[in-house]
Amino acid sequence: MNIEIFKEYLRIPSISAQKEHVGDMRRAADFLKKLFVENDFGAEIVETGGHPVVFAEKRIDAEAPTLLFYGHYDVQPVDPIALWQSDPFEPDIRNGKIYARGASDNKGSHLSMLLGLFRSRPKFNLKCVIEGEEEIGSVHFESFLKANRERLACDLVVLSDTGCISEEQIVITTGLRGLLTFEVELTGPTRDLHSGVYGGAVDNPIRALTALCASLHTDDSRVDVEGFYDGIIPPSKAEVDVALSLDCSQLQHDAGRALLPFPQSAIRFSPTLEFNGICGGYTGEGSKTIIPQKASVKISCRLVPGQDAVQVFSKVQKALVEHCPKTMTLRVFNFQGGNPYFLNTADLPVQLQSLLRKTEGLLTAFGKKPLYLREGGSIGIVSAFRNVLGVSSLMVGLSLPQDNLHAPNESFSLKIFEKAADFYRAFVEED
Amino acid sequence: MNIEIFKEYLRIPSISAQKEHVGDMRRAADFLKKLFVENDFGAEIVETGGHPVVFAEKRIDAEAPTLLFYGHYDVQPVDPIALWQSDPFEPDIRNGKIYARGASDNKGSHLSMLLGLFRSRPKFNLKCVIEGEEEIGSVHFESFLKANRERLACDLVVLSDTGCISEEQIVITTGLRGLLTFEVELTGPTRDLHSGVYGGAVDNPIRALTALCASLHTDDSRVDVEGFYDGIIPPSKAEVDVALSLDCSQLQHDAGRALLPFPQSAIRFSPTLEFNGICGGYTGEGSKTIIPQKASVKISCRLVPGQDAVQVFSKVQKALVEHCPKTMTLRVFNFQGGNPYFLNTADLPVQLQSLLRKTEGLLTAFGKKPLYLREGGSIGIVSAFRNVLGVSSLMVGLSLPQDNLHAPNESFSLKIFEKAADFYRAFVEED
Incomplete structure (x- = not known):
């Protein structure tokens, strides 16, 4: 059932960079809003100067800390189309992986998060922001944050737009350049x-x-x-x-003699x-x-x-x-x-520090203890969350090195998809 | 009358680089052949792998030295056409200069030479080679020289495809890079x-x-x-x-701070x-x-x-x-x-050395004693003449710095045109 929802989401060619997909962008936002509402979240499509943001929330207790979950429903263009083994917008399952544009970046990564939240009995207030312009530089995202500072107020941002090591070893990303x-x-x-x-x-x-x-x-x-x-x-x-x-080995392969x-x-x-x-x-x-x-x-x-x-x-x-x-x-x-981003765990409130320790324990369920790693890339929205909302981000990396983000034959491990949903459920639920 | 011939020649848009002008190239070659024949030269259009070469000759005396005169009937494209003050192929006379594509490079420069030869009573055997591919790199010229080595045999090549200082001071070009x-x-x-x-x-x-x-x-x-x-x-x-x-001053103007x-x-x-x-x-x-x-x-x-x-x-x-x-x-x-080219006058046969001294005297008629100068540019055919025929070239530069070779509003001084014809007549005639 989860897989059917995933497939339905992947079939929407929500390419933010291409004008002919403006309607598909709206369809993806509508799909998300409907999904939130069906799962007892308050949800709204918020207009920006460009593609809209989907905002959803579920309040539990005014005293409880608030977590804000981030994802982006837009995907990269598919060129060169000739190199795809299957239609990029007709998801195909081969060897335990689902192949489609956006499978990993970022639909699978945040859908597993949402599905985990939907089946949880959370002890946090939950807010979700799924934007539609990440692949074109999050053009209107900072002004969206500024305009919605109060309703977005939270104690920690949680997102999944970075990478892991293997299906057994998830990465908690502690820094971005x-x-x-x-x-x-x-x-x-x-x-x-x-x-x-x-x-x-x-x-x-x-x-x-x-x-x-x-x-x-x-x-x-x-x-x-x-x-x-x-x-x-x-x-x-x-x-x-x-x-x-x-x-x-992957670096060596791509860099050739330039390593x-x-x-x-x-x-x-x-x-x-x-x-x-x-x-x-x-x-x-x-x-x-x-x-x-x-x-x-x-x-x-x-x-x-x-x-x-x-x-x-x-x-x-x-x-x-x-x-x-x-x-x-x-x-x-x-x-x-x-600017660069670094998660200094010592700076987190005690409650969130314990959340981080819990995260480490929960992620060990994938097979091995997670790694704490900095990544070489840059994600502007993480700095924006810190600058505008004054909060840190917890980044749980779910993409495998071989998932071909931004390239033909993008994939996402179904094992990670299911385990990630379990992780996020437990993350907002357990003590 | 000379000016009318000059204008007629300039009206032919013989742009070697552009396919739509193939017919005009042939018209220019025909124009030259007719001109040679009307002036008692034997003349022939010699086919090459590209645009043809016009070859003409006038034999005087088997014992006399032979001079080979070189020119090219092809011209540069006219773009940017908007910057021309008059039609590039409808010659316009303003302030003692004739404006048209090819006026200076090279129609005026070699036509004045030919008109001088036509009205002379030469004491040399005369050969003329007017090619049609100089502006596209003289693609077939070296093989033309090789295939016609015997009929082109000569003691000195004379050409005019370089520059001078002013209307009063002509340059004998002694070197090319x-x-x-x-x-x-x-x-x-x-x-x-x-x-x-x-x-x-x-x-x-x-x-x-x-x-x-x-x-x-x-x-x-x-x-x-x-x-x-x-x-x-x-x-x-x-x-x-x-x-x-x-x-x-011209260098300073064009180079700006990069001089x-x-x-x-x-x-x-x-x-x-x-x-x-x-x-x-x-x-x-x-x-x-x-x-x-x-x-x-x-x-x-x-x-x-x-x-x-x-x-x-x-x-x-x-x-x-x-x-x-x-x-x-x-x-x-x-x-x-x-390779670079250098005219080492000491290497010339005695007879040609005296010709060079005579040249200096004759060019003084422009106003001042000519200058001996090396140029910074490269002309491949001069090396080809030396390599294939084993002869040196005497280069008499007639283009003024402001003549806009290869640029809009190309011009040629009519004073230089007339005086150059006089010079070439005397050059092949006087002792």
């Missing part, structure tokens, strides 16, 4: 120039940009920007030990300065012998606890200005930033 | 990777490529490749003095290693936080006398291999090379 993105453009001559007529007389923006880029790292790939690593809160020995013990030393701990504990795209001059077929007028690069930094996006941006900008040759005009633009 | 072009590609991970999930664990091809590019120059923009400058034949003090005395020190001598006497285009990762709107699978750069080198294109390429390739990090797979491809 922050993210800042910006672009750098160098302009030299007044237009593209003939490299024969001008070459040697005129400095080349690609030469200058590559030198500028090269100045931002040391030879061993550390970021060479003054103060970049200042203030970073180092991981504990226990955290490092766990990271070093993790399997690297760097200590990959698992680098992803979790180190900030990066990454070049995401570079462009300048003639990039078509054959050759065109020009000195281009300009060249530009897109840069992003992943940040770790202790770093602040605005401060790091200003340090990088300072380094860029200092290293930019006088022959070039520098422009740094399109800055966007989000 | 060689050109080599190639591409470099670095491949790292097996596909584009999520910069959150993988960042820090995987080396970034753009980082590696920018560092590799940066390793190819010193901070003061010299090429930092072992042996790159080996064997270069330095210019004479006289050549340097002339170069340093030249006006830099480097000693621009006129750098262009003429220094080799370059130039980045013509760079590309990698996401270059669209906004940000996409990936570690790209690959990144590539297009490189060209301008070479000076004493350098050999194949040898320089192998030195650059060696440096690239040495500086490429182990995390990347390097591919260097699409090599094309042409």
Whole structure:
């Protein structure tokens, strides 16, 4: 029966990025509202500047703590469709896994949560927020939080949008890296120039940009920007030990010869300065012998606890200005930033600390004791919950490394789906 | 009357690069053949794998030296058409200049030559070759030379496809830089990777490529490749003095703040290693936080006398291999090379040396003594004449810096047009 609900939900092609699916987005929200109402939750579709948010709640006791459960009903586009073994919106069960777009990210992950809540006799007040814009950057989510601060008031956010190790070992995600993105453009001559007529007389923006880029790292790939690593809160020995013990075979497979030393701990504990795209001059077929007028690069930094996006941006900008040759005009633009997140369990109220210990016990039912791990990615809404509502998030990672999030043949383990529902029931119910 | 012939020639839109002008190319060749025949030259349209070559000759005396005159009847495309003040194929005379596509490059430059020959009583055997593929890289010209080696046999090539200083001061071009072009590609991970999930664990091809590019120059923009400058034949003090005395205002205008020190001598006497285009990762709107699978750069080198294109390429390739990090797979491809050209007057037969001295005298009729200058650009056919026919080229530059070659509102000075015809007549006639 649960599987039938899951399948029905997966059949809705709720792709937030594509205009032709606006109606499907509304259908997914309606599906959720109906599901909540049928299970004795008060539920409402809340309009935003974009796709709506589904808000639901069940009040138990004004004195009891309130938990807010988060999920997102939107999914990624399906391209390249030719690589799917079955229709992405006609769920197919093979070898204990359900294959469909959104199976893992995030429909299965939050539906198991909701099904657990529905069959529980909770001792917390429950609130649920399922948004529809996570895959397009949660565009309107922070303003939704601000506009609904009071009705969303809670003691802890619980969500499932991260990964685990295996069907037997679930991960409690304790940290996420922050993210800042910006672009750098160098302009030299007044237009593209003939490299024969001008070459040697005129400095080349690609030469200058590559030198500028090269100045931002040391030879061993550390970021060479003054103060970049200042203030970073180092991981504990226990955290490092766990990271070093993790399997690297998937990383090795994807990275090929580009794999760097200590990959698992680098992803979790180190900030990066990454070049995401570079462009300048003639990039078509054959050759065109020009000195281009300009060249530009897109840069992003992943940040770790202790770093602040605005401060790091200003340090990088300072380094860029200092290293930019006088022959070039520098422009740094399109800055966007989000801070890293870290769950400091010691900062939680006593009641929630005991909840965390209980969580560890409950998750052990999957087979092994859960791992506490930081992830390398960034989830903006987790920072938004902390900034706007002032609450921490408990992230229970349910996606397997082989679940192909954002890729063809996305899957979700049915074993995890069923066990997760049991876990969430017990999580809100047991002492 | 000469102007009417010039206008008729300019009205033919002989754009070699564009298929819809194939018929116009043939019309231009027919126009030339007819002109030669009307002026008592034997003339023939010689087919090649592409646009035909017009060959014409006038034999005077088996004992007399033979001069071969070169020009090209094809012109550049006209885009951007909106920037033209008059129809590019309806010649318009304004302030002593004729405006049309090809006015200077190369119809006016070689038509003045032909008109001079037509009205002369030459003391040399005359051969003329007007090709139709110069603007698309003289694709079939070297094989044309090889296939017609005997009938093209001559003692000196004379051509006019370079520039002068002013209407009063013509330039005898003594050198052209060689050109080599190639591409470099670095491949790292097996596909584009999520910069959150993988960042820090995987080396970034753009980082590696920018560092590799940066390793190819010193901070003061010299090429930092072992042996790159080996064997270069330095210019004479006289050549340097002339170069340093030249006006830099046009260069300053076009280069803006990117102008480097000693621009006129750098262009003429220094080799370059130039980045013509760079590309990698996401270059669209906004940000996409990936570690790209690959990144590539297009490189060209301008070479000076004493350098050999194949040898320089192998030195650059060696440096690239040495500086490429182990995390990347390097591919260097699409090599094309042409050697520099230098007219060493001391190597010319005595008779041609006296011709050169005579040339200097005759060009003084423009107003001032001509300048002997090397140019920064590359003209492949000049090397081809030396390689295949074993002869040097005398290059008389007639285009003014403001003539807008390859650009909208191309022009040619009518004063230069008339005086050049007089010069060429005297050049083949007088003692």
